[in-house]
Amino acid sequence: MMSFPKNFLWGGATAANQLEGAYDVDGRGPSIDDIAPGGKDRMKIIKSPDFDWQPNPKYTYPNHEGIDFYHHHKEDIALFAEMGFKAYRFSISWSRIFPRGDEEQPNEKGLTFYQNVIDECLKYNIEPVITISHYELPLYLAEHYGGWKNKQLIGFFKHYADTVIDRFGDQVKYWLTFNEINSAASFPFSSQGMIAKTGADDKRNVFQAWHNQFVGSAYAVKAAHEKNPDSQVGNMIVYATNYAYDANPVNQLAALKFDQEFNYYTTDVQVRGEYPAYSESLYKQYGFTGSDLDRTPEELALLKKYHVDFLSFSYYMSSVTEVTGKVSEKTAGNILGGLKNPFLKESEWGWQIDPVGLRVGLNRLYDRYQVPLFIVENGLGAADTVEPDGKINDDYRIDYLKSHVEAIQGAIDDGVPVMGYTPWGCIDLVSLSTGEMSKRYGFIYVDMDDQGRGTLARSKKKSFYWYKQVIASNGADL
Ligand code: BG6
Numbered sequence: 174m175m176s177f178p179k180n181f182l183w184g185g186a187t188a189a190n191q192l193e194g195a196y197d198v199d200g201r202g203p204s205i206d207d208i209a210p211g212g213k214d215r216m217k218i219i220k221s222p223d224f225d226w227q228p229n230p231k232y233t234y235p236n237h238e239g240i241d242f243y244h245h246h247k248e249d250i251a252l253f254a255e256m257g258f259k260a261y262r263f264s265i266s267w268s269r270i271f272p273r274g275d276e277e278q279p280n281e282k283g284l285t286f287y288q289n290v291i292d293e294c295l296k297y298n299i300e301p302v303i304t305i306s307h308y309e310l311p312l313y314l315a316e317h318y319g320g321w322k323n324k325q326l327i328g329f330f331k332h333y334a335d336t337v338i339d340r341f342g343d344q345v346k347y348w349l350t351f352n353e354i355n356s357a358a359s360f361p362f363s364s365q366g367m368i369a370k371t372g373a374d375d376k377r378n379v380f381q382a383w384h385n386q387f388v389g390s391a392y393a394v395k396a397a398h399e400k401n402p403d404s405q406v407g408n409m410i411v412y413a414t415n416y417a418y419d420a421n422p423v424n425q426l427a428a429l430k431f432d433q434e435f436n437y438y439t440t441d442v443q444v445r446g447e448y449p450a451y452s453e454s455l456y457k458q459y460g461f462t463g464s465d466l467d468r469t470p471e472e473l474a475l476l477k478k479y480h481v482d483f484l485s486f487s488y489y490m491s492s493v494t495e496v497t498g499k500v501s502e503k504t505a506g507n508i509l510g511g512l513k514n515p516f517l518k519e520s521e522w523g524w525q526i527d528p529v530g531l532r533v534g535l536n537r538l539y540d541r542y543q544v545p546l547f548i549v550e551n552g553l554g555a556a557d558t559v560e561p562d563g564k565i566n567d568d569y570r571i572d573y574l575k576s577h578v579e580a581i582q583g584a585i586d587d588g589v590p591v592m593g594y595t596p597w598g599c600i601d602l603v604s605l606s607t608g609e610m611s612k613r614y615g616f617i618y619v620d621m622d623d624q625g626r627g628t629l630a631r632s633k634k635k636s637f638y639w640y641k642q643v644i645a646s647n648g649a650d651l
Contacts, residue, residue, distance in 0.1 A: 175586050177648040182300060182592055184260035185253060185599020185616070186550050188307040188352065190236050192602040193266060195243035199282035202272025204309035205366050211235040211608035211623065219362050222369045226316045233625065235603045235610065240619045241629055242600075246290050248631065249600055252617055254297035256637060257644035261299050262549050262595045263290065264307035264352065267333055274311030274329050275318075279336050287337070291344055301345045302549070302595065304409065305334050305393060307352035308605065310366035320366030320373075321382035324467060330389035335396050342400035349485055349549065350390035353411040355439045357382065359509060363605070376459035381466050387442050388472045391479035398479075405482040407547055408443035412436060412486035413509055414530035414537070418495035428494040435509070437541070444542045446480035448473075483592060484542055487550030488577075491517070491530035522554050522612060528576035535584035535591065545590045550597040551577050554604065554612040557634065565618050565634040574636070575651045582648060596640075600631070616640050 190206040197203075210218055210232030218224060218232075228234065242249055253261055267274065269283035294301045310320065318325055338348070357365045357379050365382040367373035390408065397404040415436065417428035433451050441449040448463070456462055492511040493500070502513040505523030517525040531551070538546055553573035557565050574596060581591055598614030601621075610621050616637040621627035642650050 174582065177582070177585065178591075179647070180259075181647065182260035182302070182347075182547070182595070183644040183648075184258040184262065184299070184302070184593065184595040185256075186262035186302075186595040186597050187242070187599065187602055188264045188304065188309075189266035189269070190239075190264075190307065190309040191598075191605060192239045192242040192600065194237065194239035194241040196237040196239075198243065199286070200269075200272060200280040201266065201283060202268040202274075203312040204266065204268045205312050205315050205362065206236055206309040207234060207312065209234070209236065209608060211603075213607050213609070215608045216360065216606055219368065220360075224368050225370060226312060226368075233608075235608050235623070235625060238625060240600065240602055240621060243286065245629070245631070247293055249617070250290070250293045250297065250299070252631065252633070252637075253599065254299060256616060256641045258297075258299050258599075259644070260302050260347070260593055260595055261294050261599075262302040262304065262349075264304035264309075265337055266309060267306060268309065268311040270336060271311060271329070271333055272313075274314040274333070277332075284337075284340055287341065291341055295344060300347060301341075302347040302349065302593075303337075303341070303345055304349040304352050305337065306330070306350065308363040315366035315368075315371070319371050320361075321385050322365070322367060322372060322378040324385055327385050327388050327392070330386075331392040334389070334393040338393065338396040338400050342397060342404060346401065346404050348393065348397050348404065348406045349409045350393050350406065350443075350481070351386050352409050353487060354383070354386060354390075354408060354443075355410045355435060358435050377461045377465060380456065380459075380461075383439060383442075384466055384468055384472075387439075387476055390443060390481070391475045394479040394481060395475075407483040407485040407549075408440060408481045409485045409487070409549060410436070410440055411509065412488050412534055412538070413506075413511075414488075414491040414527070414534035416491060416493050416514070418493050418500055418512065421497065423497060424495055427496040431492075431494050440484060440542065442476060443481050444484055444544055446477040481544075483545040483547055484538060485547040485549040486534075486538070487597065488531050488534060488548055489551065489597075490525045491527040491534075520553055521556060522607075524554070526553075526573060528580040531577055531580040532583040532587070535581070535589045536587055539584075539589040545592045547592040548581065548594045550595070552597040552614040554598075554614055556611050557613050557618060559618065559632075563632065565632065567634045567636045570614075570634070570636045571639045574640070578643065578648060578651055
């Protein structure tokens with residue numbers, strides 16, 4: 174068995190919109206995620222044809238308070254350091270830096286906050302891994318410019334990315350451009366800032382928005398490399414290892430097509446710098462052609478030159494393709510639901526647990542791209558119980574994470590270069606798909622419930638001690 178590389182980036186991951194809170198403090202402007210209602214129907218409500226960019230008194234908005242990392246970040250990063258984190262993945266809230274998104278001058282108070290977070294990480298030798306855009310476009314850009322389908326957003330994003338890279342690029346080596354960029358295939362709200370009323374259901378808009386984001390991403394790669402030649406920039410996708418349900422060739426072909434559209438399209442462009450050969454057949458299926466997209470030769474040259482250095486992805490579950498109507502039982506999922514795989518168990522939220530799929534996925538991705546891979550999200554969303562003595566015995570979470578670390582070990586043995594592992598929601602935070610606090614991922618428990626009641630006190634779960642030992646032994650002691 175090969176050991177984990179010496180410089181393996183063990184750590185954890187979060188996103189601004191789900192933990193910072195302080196949504197209107199120190200000049201921050203509203204983001205699209207500030208109008209995402211709390212509760213299990215969150216996505217259904219957002220997808221409905223009459224959803225608009227206005228808050229609705231009918232709903233609660235748990236992201237507004239999050240877990241108030243804005244005022245607790247020192248305490249939280251100290252706990253990450255106690256676990257031995259080598260890396261902490263977090264995102265910058267775009268509307269904290271540019272409250273509307275189209276301003277010339279940044280909000281200094283926003284920059285100061287992230288400077289403090291970075292300084293705090295570096296104090297403990299924790300490498301910051303920064304997602305430039307994680308699901309929270311400034312609301313103004315969605316409302317007044319129509320979201321990412323509008324090419325003007327390239328310029329606004331470039332200015333934002335240049336600003337943060339210029340300010341922090343000497344201290345920060347790892348950058349990710351767009352969180353789960355491929356998720357727009359089924360949910361363009363979060364990653365492209367589009368809703369039904371602004372054309373989210375028209376696939377041509379989704380593909381145009383992707384192109385605009387690819388160009389924005391290429392500009393960020395350019396800026397990071399120019400600022401600091403040691404910097405490394407990754408794309409970021411939600412990856413679901415996909416299986417054909419059976420050996421029926423029709424299902425095999427459909428599974429391949431699913432992979433092309435969902436798992437590969439955005440990565441082919443961001444890693445290889447070129448649109449893949451199957452693009453036209455994909456567009457045709459949605460009734461348009463490549464020439465309907467606004468893509469200039471200069472932009473295509475930029476994509477080729479400034480492709481990413483590594484591929485990062487979230488992995489929670491695998492998916493199944495079956496097109497003959499033999500299987501109808503459905504399963505839940507973050508962005509992606511799908512058909513039920515009879516070989517897998519599910520989480521309490523109905524996500525299918527598949528550690529072997531992670532090893533398969535790591536192999537498939539490396540076979541295809543031959544760039545280093547970074548698992549920047551993985552974990553089990555579960556309800557935790559605080560025992561009368563204050564302990565939280567989350568053995569189910571330890572089992573989940575252990576089996577996934579074993580799968581990474583397996584892939585490393587297979588010869589796949591894996592850069593790091595940053596489990597999702599290393600401290601409890603607000604769920605993306607349901608806006609709940611009760612769906613917890615953390616090693617650190619936060620006293621806050623779905624109704625926004627709680628002291629926000631932090632406490633260590635059993636998994637905290639387990640993960641500490643995993644990191645200390647560089648993955649040997651599971
Ligand atoms: C990913 C997102 O899709 O999954 C995160 O990048 C999200 O923002 C995570 O929180 C887990 O999903 P959920 O819905 O359980 O919070």
